[in-house]
Amino acid sequence: MRIELLEFLVCPRCRNDLNLLPKYIGSEEDIIEGELECKNCPQVFLIENGIPNLLLDDFN
Numbered sequence: 347m348r349i350e351l352l353e354f355l356v357c358p359r360c361r362n363d364l365n366l367l368p369k370y371i372g373s374e375e376d377i378i379e380g381e382l383e384c385k386n387c388p389q390v391f392l393i394e395n396g397i398p399n400l401l402l403d404d405f406n
């Protein structure tokens with residue numbers, strides 16, 4: 347995902363901003379692997395193969 351995309355992303359649980367924790371950055375500042383961490387709640391989302399996964403995983 348592009349770094350600029352971060353400003354449009356919010357936590358789907360609480361609608362707060364996300365912190366980007368990049369692990370692998372490809373060409374043109376594409377985040378290939380990393381994590382998006384909510385600034386407000388403990389929710390963490392993975393970025394895998396350049397795709398941020400913002401799905402909530404608690405179905406209980």
Ligand SMILES: [Zn+2]
Nearest residue numbers: 357360384387
């Ligand atoms: Zn949150």
